[in-house]
Amino acid sequence: xxxxxxxxxxxxxxxxxxxxxVPSEQxxxxxxxLAEAGVDIIQVGSFVHPEKVPQMADTDRLFxxxxxxxxxxxxxxxxxxxxNEKGLERGLACGVDMFxxxxxxxxxxxxxxxxxxxxxxxxxIISMAKAVLNEGKRVQTxxxxxxxxxxxxxxxxxxxxxIVRRYLESGIRNISLADTAGHAIPDQVTSLFQGIFKLDxxxxxxxxxxxxxxxxxxxxxxxxxxxxxxxxxxxxGLGGCPFTRVAAGxxxxxDFVHFLQRKGLRTDIDLTKLIEISKDVAIxxxxxxxxxxxxxxxxxxxxxxxx
Amino acid sequence: xxxxxxxxxxxxxxxxxxxxxVPSEQxxxxxxxLAEAGVDIIQVGSFVHPEKVPQMADTDRLFxxxxxxxxxxxxxxxxxxxxNEKGLERGLACGVDMFxxxxxxxxxxxxxxxxxxxxxxxxxIISMAKAVLNEGKRVQTxxxxxxxxxxxxxxxxxxxxxIVRRYLESGIRNISLADTAGHAIPDQVTSLFQGIFKLDxxxxxxxxxxxxxxxxxxxxxxxxxxxxxxxxxxxxGLGGCPFTRVAAGxxxxxDFVHFLQRKGLRTDIDLTKLIEISKDVAIxxxxxxxxxxxxxxxxxxxxxxxx
Numbered sequence: 001x002x003x004x005x006x007x008x009x010x011x012x013x014x015x016x017x018x019x020x021x022v023p024s025e026q027x028x029x030x031x032x033x034l035a036e037a038g039v040d041i042i043q044v045g046s047f048v049h050p051e052k053v054p055q056m057a058d059t060d061r062l063f064x065x066x067x068x069x070x071x072x073x074x075x076x077x078x079x080x081x082x083x084n085e086k087g088l089e090r091g092l093a094c095g096v097d098m099f100x101x102x103x104x105x106x107x108x109x110x111x112x113x114x115x116x117x118x119x120x121x122x123x124x125i126i127s128m129a130k131a132v133l134n135e136g137k138r139v140q141t142x143x144x145x146x147x148x149x150x151x152x153x154x155x156x157x158x159x160x161x162x163i164v165r166r167y168l169e170s171g172i173r174n175i176s177l178a179d180t181a182g183h184a185i186p187d188q189v190t191s192l193f194q195g196i197f198k199l200d201x202x203x204x205x206x207x208x209x210x211x212x213x214x215x216x217x218x219x220x221x222x223x224x225x226x227x228x229x230x231x232x233x234x235x236x237g238l239g240g241c242p243f244t245r246v247a248a249g250x251x252x253x254x255d256f257v258h259f260l261q262r263k264g265l266r267t268d269i270d271l272t273k274l275i276e277i278s279k280d281v282a283i284x285x286x287x288x289x290x291x292x293x294x295x296x297x298x299x300x301x302x303x304x305x306x307x
Numbered sequence: 308x309x310x311x312x313x314x315x316x317x318x319x320x321x322x323x324x325x326x327x328x329v330p331s332e333q334x335x336x337x338x339x340x341l342a343e344a345g346v347d348i349i350q351v352g353s354f355v356h357p358e359k360v361p362q363m364a365d366t367d368r369l370f371x372x373x374x375x376x377x378x379x380x381x382x383x384x385x386x387x388x389x390x391n392e393k394g395l396e397r398g399l400a401c402g403v404d405m406f407x408x409x410x411x412x413x414x415x416x417x418x419x420x421x422x423x424x425x426x427x428x429x430x431x432i433i434s435m436a437k438a439v440l441n442e443g444k445r446v447q448t449x450x451x452x453x454x455x456x457x458x459x460x461x462x463x464x465x466x467x468x469x470i471v472r473r474y475l476e477s478g479i480r481n482i483s484l485a486d487t488a489g490h491a492i493p494d495q496v497t498s499l500f501q502g503i504f505k506l507d508x509x510x511x512x513x514x515x516x517x518x519x520x521x522x523x524x525x526x527x528x529x530x531x532x533x534x535x536x537x538x539x540x541x542x543x544g545l546g547g548c549p550f551t552r553v554a555a556g557x558x559x560x561x562d563f564v565h566f567l568q569r570k571g572l573r574t575d576i577d578l579t580k581l582i583e584i585s586k587d588v589a590i591x592x593x594x595x596x597x598x599x600x601x602x603x604x605x606x607x608x609x610x611x612x613x614x
Contacts, residue, residue: 153608183606185569186528213606214562214599218525221493248599255521262492292521292555299490299520301460 004224004265005040007206007232008253012043012081014238016055017249018285024058026284028065030277034235035073037273038266039253041098041230043079047087060094067095077138083114088128092135099132101125102142102178105160106149109180122163126170133171140206140230141167142176146192148183157188161195174204176232179219182212182248186222193226206230209251210239211290216251217259231256236278237290252291254278258298271298311531311572312347314513314539315560319350319388321545323362324556325592331365333591335372337584341542342380344580345573346560348405348537350386354394367401374402384445390421395435399442406439408432409449409485412467413456416487429470433477440478447513447537448474449483453499455490464495468502481511483539486526489519489555493529500533513537516558517546518597523558524566538563543585544597559598561585565605578605 011031015022031042044066045059059080066072079098082088091099103121104110110118125141132139145152146160160177167175177192193205207223207230209216220231233256239249254274260266271293278294288295318338322329338349351373352366366387373379386405389395398406410428411417417425432448439446452459453467467484474482484499500512514530514537516523527538540563546556561581567573578600585601595602 148606148608153606182603185566187570212599212603213565214524214559215566217521218528218566221525221528248603252521258520259492259522259525263494292519296489296519296555299455299460301455 003229004260005230006253006257006266006269007041007043007079007230008034008039008235009043009208009232009250010034010234010236010238010253012046012056013208013232013250014234014236016046016053017238017240018055020285021055021057022284024061024065027058027062030235030281031062031066031078032073033273033277035076036270037277038269039076039274041077041079043081043100043232044096046081046083047090048083060090063091063094063096079140082128084124085128088131092132092137096137098138098140099129100140100142100176101128102144102176103163104144104149104180105155105163106145106152108151109145109149112151118159118163122166126166126172129167129172130170138174139172140174140176141172142178142206142208144178145180146177146184147179147188148181150181157192157195160192161199164196165199168200168203173202174206174230176206176208176230178208178232179210182210182215184209184219185215186218189219189222190226193223193228197227204229206232208232211237211248211251212240214248217255220251220256221259235274235291236281236294237292238281249290252278252289252293255291255293258293262299310536311567312537313560313564313573313576314348314350314386314537315341315346315542316350316515316539316557317341317541317543317545317560319353319363320515320539320557321541321543323353323360324545324547325362327592328362328364329591331368331372334365334369337542337588338369338373338385339380340580340584341560342383343577344584345576346383346581348384348386350388350407350539351403353388353390354397355390367397370398370401370403386447389435391431392435395438399439399444403444405445405447406436407447407449407483408435409451409483410470411451411456411487412462412470413452413459415458416452416456419458425466425470429473433473433479436474436479437477445481446479447481447483448479449485449513449515451485452487453484453491454486454495455488457488464499464502467499468506471503472506475507475510480509481513481537483513483515483537485515485539486517489517489522491516491526492522493525496526496529497533500530500535504534511536513539515539518544518555518558519547521555524562527558527563528566542581542598543588543601544599545588556597559585559596559600562598562600565600569606 050057234250237252357364544559
């Protein structure tokens, strides 16, 4: 349970949900400071059509910025979400370190998002992931709506595991389960990751939870207990699900780091700096954000529990 | 893990934190509806000096109201918090079903709240608890600040367990651990309740968590896994800790019930009714409350996970 990595997805999953498009300079400042705070991977943006998601229109420019000499923060990987071959091409052209891509385990969600069945979408993602690996870049493939779907309701675990099996058979080592609609409960988390580790104990697992129904942190803990190492979270708790009416976003990065540091883990991350960034975010959007620790301040002692 | 009971503490721990004193008629309406929704125990109020906590000044009158013939909702127990002998006398006179009382595991917290050391306070609480049992009433004793203290910081688990041991030796069967400052993390929850069940596997354990640092639900789940049966929560997520600057309150009743029902537990509780009450609470106080499910609405399917 010692190797826990933070994959900060706020600049993508958070900011794409906001009505207001954040200027590139502001995104750069936040990404820079998140990197300085010590998170491991930052998802800079999504390679979607700029007219479809104007909030993500500057994704290529952001990567180009950070790939200029001296601008890339050390010790951090910059990830980008790609949805199709065109996005992959853009990502390869602008210097993405880690490519994230996924298939929905919900037939309805898959068809709505991609116009393809789950099987067709899986074929395409695997072919894209192989292209990334051939370029010597890192790839993470995900199963979206892995714990339930806003359209379909329950999602059978065997359907999730059959997508994961296909990923593994294609040589993909990094696999994320995403709780797109926020439906997950810890029992599901335990059971699905157990299923994955049964397929292959050496797979590098990631998880992506939303706190829509208040279960985000409990789900993270269940994932951590199973050996999941990569946690996708958003600073200030940005983000939210298009299928719900509330702004409860991703698991909040600084709240999760606060929890980790209470356990004596990842004390190298600068929590104070994370909190300052989230205070800025609240000022920028002019509203209270879902994160809690940026409001309370951390517990002054985090060095573990006395006996 | 099947017998889970909801002890709704919002009318006490929630409303005592609000600047605005809620009129008795409004409290009665909320308590009535909470009982109709199917929660098991409702903490009506606290027997403190009315000038010290004006929000709780009507506690005796509320119990008198519900003890008039035909007014007491069936299948629900009404609990009251007592801090001293005077409060106990008042509680016995007005028909409290279940007396709640506690000792802080923090020396500073204990002296600030009661003017007594932990040892002195424990003596007094045990003597009060015995008086309650002699009257044939139910009693629950708690250890407050069991997971950390806003004044002292870390609280040694052995200090918590030594108070619990004294409770058990005095014949008290219902014991609650309260996370007054919201500092708990699941590892502590697991370890402390393991310690208690090691002292006596048949003790009836309760827990009381605040979501101050976003760990409320994860802590509840850890407690549930250990065999804790009574969960103290607040409707709409009311409540908060005087030692923090934020309004993150108790674990939210309807969010917790939503979680239980996703597991197929306590499907007898009327979640829709709980949600309606919390919507009313938000309107009454004119602000968004910390609870999430009253805003999102429940997931439409809650009957468990398909295989």
